[in-house]
Amino acid sequence: MDRSRLKIVIFGAYNAGKSSFIRAIDPDSRHIEVNNGGIPTTVGLDFGRTVINNRKIYLFGTPGQERFEFVRGIISQGMDGAIVVADTTHDLDGLTVQICDALSASGHPYAVFLNKCDHPDSSPGRYQAVTGTVFSPEISAIAGGNTVDALCEFLDIHF
Template structure:
């Protein structure tokens, strides 16, 4: 069956780009470049299939999050490093902490802002540039190392 990884993050942070770069093929449900339902792709690592789902970031599609997140093994929070962690991203990390679900943070858009991400919790932060495929596989492997 493999593992289910869900990509969260506020609107425009780079979730769809991250999934597209990590997976050979991606199915996207977008309208005018905005994810309205979800993205799906998979990647096989060490013989195991990793299923990746990216959530929509815009508030009006927030109801999709619970549906997509059911049964997840781990999560990636894609943060726009030039914007910093948003309230919505804090809420998702609170929920993951409470549920003890392993996750990592991708500090994305390092090409625009490479300052250290302020994050008041114990979590692995991986600097990424999704558009240039920088840091993505390394970050995914870091997450998989946290999942038994």
């Protein structure tokens, strides 16, 4: 495998902060979203890029709504690794469990990024069932907390 460029796909439930995470890593990232009652929601994909340790990292964000399963399938083709973004202000949800199980079964390197840790309702312990042995840093995609460091560490561990 050519490890000088990596395709990393960002998964997670609706509203978990996937697009915000990609924006935090790449302020020039692109997003295909629609306005859903005042809240932007991804209906296509997010695309961001960065360079870490001379390696080109391409970040592909997926839509979190259940009905976009087919889009997640298309975007995940050829991925080298994945990051599952979890909203720690909400309980563990079925889609997050399903995604973690699928990544575990396929053997793709992945991490669970525990997002919204700046929020007063944040409780990362809710995700214990899916963090077990995987790298699971606490981050805040909008406050900028730990996003780049967490991505670097994930890459160091697996690539």
